[in-house]
Amino acid sequence: MDNTPELISVIVTNYNHAKYLDQRMESLLSQTYPNLEIIVVDNCSTDNSLEVLEKYKKYSHIKIVALAKNTGFVNSSNLGVSLSKGRFFIFAEADDYNAPSQIKLLHQAMAGNEEIGAAFCRSFLVDAQGQVFDDDFNQRDRSFKKFCSKDTLIPRRLARRFLLFSLIIPNFSAVLFRRKFFDLADGLVQGQSCPEWAFWFRMTQYGDFYYLTEPLNYYRKHGASYMSLVGVQSTVVQIMEVLYTASRQADLNFWERFQFRVNMGVIWGRYRKPDPGVWWKSFPSIWRQSLKYDKLSVVFLMLAFIKRSTQRMLGMG
Numbered sequence: 001m002d003n004t005p006e007l008i009s010v011i012v013t014n015y016n017h018a019k020y021l022d023q024r025m026e027s028l029l030s031q032t033y034p035n036l037e038i039i040v041v042d043n044c045s046t047d048n049s050l051e052v053l054e055k056y057k058k059y060s061h062i063k064i065v066a067l068a069k070n071t072g073f074v075n076s077s078n079l080g081v082s083l084s085k086g087r088f089f090i091f092a093e094a095d096d097y098n099a100p101s102q103i104k105l106l107h108q109a110m111a112g113n114e115e116i117g118a119a120f121c122r123s124f125l126v127d128a129q130g131q132v133f134d135d136d137f138n139q140r141d142r143s144f145k146k147f148c149s150k151d152t153l154i155p156r157r158l159a160r161r162f163l164l165f166s167l168i169i170p171n172f173s174a175v176l177f178r179r180k181f182f183d184l185a186d187g188l189v190q191g192q193s194c195p196e197w198a199f200w201f202r203m204t205q206y207g208d209f210y211y212l213t214e215p216l217n218y219y220r221k222h223g224a225s226y227m228s229l230v231g232v233q234s235t236v237v238q239i240m241e242v243l244y245t246a247s248r249q250a251d252l253n254f255w256e257r258f259q260f261r262v263n264m265g266v267i268w269g270r271y272r273k274p275d276p277g278v279w280w281k282s283f284p285s286i287w288r289q290s291l292k293y294d295k296l297s298v299v300f301l302m303l304a305f306i307k308r309s310t311q312r313m314l315g316m317g
Contacts, residue, residue, distance in 0.1 A: 011080030014094035091172035106176035117181030117207020265304030
């Protein structure tokens, strides 16, 4: 009898993250799960990423794929999946890194239940220098925090409800996928400003989730980045499309629907931070488009600003 653990695939997509690649690759080589294949898809980097990756070609379980053209994160990620062989796989984003036991513990959480489509863990948030400054659990909705205060199965219907109030899985590096469910959800879709949020809603149609409270992933946050006027408009409107569509399919009571509408205001207002001038220029277009989802969208935007101001006055954020 062959007692070799089943193969798990690791897909690393990289574009110009040369300075983080050694930390990323070493964290994968230190994994305690014994049977991995690592596929690195370099998206036509213009820095010295390929030079950094050269040293890892000596490992028989590592494959480096250097693209001649930048195809974007979504396409390069889907390519990595198509080249992989494992029944389970993880996207290990190039600028993140993980604890040695991450893949082993996520696999253990899923192994006994074929209805689990993805298992994910709590993530430390680290800055460009690798210093931990927060963890993503602190940014979740109160109901998620209460339900996921310990390792737990999240039924798909409940996961869908949680997603209406926050992007509960903001970083793919924290997630182990069961390939069958990723395929049923049609993988990642190119051309969306919020591909992760839309993808997770599709996943909730097919499988349950499992959450590990131990922070096993280090999610690098590079700070607020500039977005163009068109970028802000398209991103906010696409998020509205995804979330309002999902909310109409959810059985929300009056108070939950009220909270959801305030939360939509919070999301809209959040895009003001990188460049208030661009946000105000985008306001008329977003407001007009928001009316097809919620005639009172601006009212809930104002309530969101009031909520945020009150939290700051009370020292709550």
